[in-house]
Amino acid sequence: MKKPRMVLLAGLLGLSLAVMNGILRAAPQDAQDLFEQANQSLREDNFAAAVAGYDRCLAADPHLLKALFNRAIANEMVDRAKAIADWKSFAAAAGNDPELKYLAARALARVQILEGLPPLPPGLEPSRYVTADGDYYRLVAPDSDGLQWRHFPVKVYLGSAPEVKWQYGAREAFNIWRDVIPLELVAIERQADIRVDWQQSATGERRAGEELDWVRFERVGDQLTGRRVAVITADLSRPWSKDEMRAIMLHEFGHALGIKGHSDSKKDIMYFQMQEKYRRLPVPMPVTQLFWKSLVKNPSQRDINTLIRLYNSAGYIAPLH
Numbered sequence: 001m002k003k004p005r006m007v008l009l010a011g012l013l014g015l016s017l018a019v020m021n022g023i024l025r026a027a028p029q030d031a032q033d034l035f036e037q038a039n040q041s042l043r044e045d046n047f048a049a050a051v052a053g054y055d056r057c058l059a060a061d062p063h064l065l066k067a068l069f070n071r072a073i074a075n076e077m078v079d080r081a082k083a084i085a086d087w088k089s090f091a092a093a094a095g096n097d098p099e100l101k102y103l104a105a106r107a108l109a110r111v112q113i114l115e116g117l118p119p120l121p122p123g124l125e126p127s128r129y130v131t132a133d134g135d136y137y138r139l140v141a142p143d144s145d146g147l148q149w150r151h152f153p154v155k156v157y158l159g160s161a162p163e164v165k166w167q168y169g170a171r172e173a174f175n176i177w178r179d180v181i182p183l184e185l186v187a188i189e190r191q192a193d194i195r196v197d198w199q200q201s202a203t204g205e206r207r208a209g210e211e212l213d214w215v216r217f218e219r220v221g222d223q224l225t226g227r228r229v230a231v232i233t234a235d236l237s238r239p240w241s242k243d244e245m246r247a248i249m250l251h252e253f254g255h256a257l258g259i260k261g262h263s264d265s266k267k268d269i270m271y272f273q274m275q276e277k278y279r280r281l282p283v284p285m286p287v288t289q290l291f292w293k294s295l296v297k298n299p300s301q302r303d304i305n306t307l308i309r310l311y312n313s314a315g316y317i318a319p320l321h
Helices: 002-043 047-060 065-075 080-094 101-116 137-144 164-178 242-256 301-312
Strands: 154-157 183-185 194-199 215-220 227-235 273-276 279-282
Touching: 002 047, 002 065, 047 065, 065 080, 065 101, 080 101, 137 301, 164 183, 164 242, 194 242, 227 242
Parallel strands: 154 183, 154 194, 194 227
Antiparallel strands: 215 227, 273 279
16 A cells, blocks of 8 residues: 555656756746847837836846846836946946957946936936837937937027028927927027028038038037037028928927937928928938928927937947847
């Protein structure tokens, strides 16, 4: 009678060990699955969900450094202090690995950038990002690094347009962007961060429309004490209507505020071509231009989302896979 009982106990013990071994073997795979799920949330610009996913992943495998790296990226759009802590932790853990030393150095560089960023106004806080609308951050981020303003309000000089309707259009564009980011209108040009340069005939290097856009960044003063200004060159060679000038200035203000590049959607103010009815409004591009039928009257949420990411990020960096 004892022998069958001993066989049964041995069988149960063997089964238990097999189950435990299976759990231990499955744990890394579970962490990898959690990592892939979190990566999917990050690809979908659902940053809070991505952070939560990487939290679960790191709880399953605390040594999965690529999850820590990606959580730092996601946290830049959730909690700046936690992003800084994640980058420091990654640098400390990866610094002794020859294959990860480069990424560790980049992590420390991002810490310096994030610690130097100013407190952001409410309109640019990550909480204002609407995940459902997405953004075009990946299209513009590589060229937009360092073009964001670090003080608020940003001061704007609109100058005096030769036609009242153009002045009204520019002022409407200013008012619209002021609802997104703090702007202050100033009457003295040298006080302004963003300046509108109205010119009847553009010649030489400042010819309107020959470069990628009508915004250029200049440095006023010397390298140590000088400051950066953005100059919007208004092309007056065409008989723009007030609404057309408002649309042009909305687009150019977007560049002056830190979006270097263009959207891929006609619904965004930062799309590279504007069209009212069938009248062509070129935003200069060295490629064949497209047409669309109605002027965008306001920055889209996608435009705003892109601006929010640019102001909260330490620069574009690709997540690990």
